[in-house]
Amino acid sequence: MTLSDEDQKWAQKHWLNVPGPVYTGETDNCWTGRLAAPRHVLYGGEHQNEFVYRQPRTPAEFECVEAAAAEDPWGGYAFDGDTRWTPEAVRAWWDQRGEVEKHITELIETWSAEEHRLSHEAVEGARDFLAYLAGDLEADLRAYIFRLEKGRCPGAGDQLPDL
Template sequence: MIGYWNPLPAARRVVERLGEQAEQLFTGAWEQRNWRNVPGPFYAGDTDSMAIGRLDAPEHIAYDDDLGGGFGSEFVYRQPVNEHETAAVVHGCRLELYRGYNWDGDDHWTAGTVRDWWRDRARVRDWAVAIAADWGADTHPHWGFNADPRYLGHYHDAARGHRDFIAYIDDGLESYLRGYLFWLEQRREPRDGEPLPRL
């Protein structure tokens, strides 16, 4: 996608159809956001360790390992760019027990912090490569009870998310972020042919 599409109007419609109260659904704190969240309106703050967001939004949500060995918190590795994807993200956020997601990223990200995140992307990518290799393996003796084969499919799916994240960092995320920079600076979607800011 070249440019930017604002998902928040579509997200508000989804929330309304679900009969949810946005202020109860999106309670995540910016100060607690996971450093792996890609810049954009949606992000995960302090979430539970149930790791079920990918059930509804596998192309957008991934899991970290900050608790050691097993699942830690969730984060948004790809922002939605159409109505279908936006609905998936809202549903994925809704699964989270602590309601630790939020959709107010536009109020916090700046051109400077987006560029800082992009400059530091190697840190995120290196982490994703390492965890994808670990969680994509078939045996995990160092995980204790989490090494139970019953959890293998869940870990393999999580590793798929990490590999998708790596692929997106390598091809696609830069274009998205350039469009997002335009949105942050202009507060409108770019018109066809309009130049986008550089990262």
């Protein structure tokens, strides 16, 4: 049985992708994603593939991520995460956030020692990701689980589920 392109991307999903509608499977490693979406895309893992570390919230942010996807010659970006992530999978990702933090911290150390301009720019993104991981990401993931479970965004009076 052959997997569809979308199923293959999900099967190859980069482990650092923050749960949400956009994620990456295998991408090129030319470091182009941050040129279009510096507050959403970072590089990491064994082959320094691109991944989405902050999900877009506004139409303008979504356009930036779409532009990053358009630059990937491997077509590794996918936009069907809402049909693939489950509340349990989001919680499992959150439970491994210590590994995510460790990996990103190691990337900062490696990139900080390099001379290349793009490495130093990627350090800024990695620091942003760590700050997001320690701050607003928990509430964003709780809201995402709510949306997955209820089919709508939470309102002012809604109680968000636990991670």
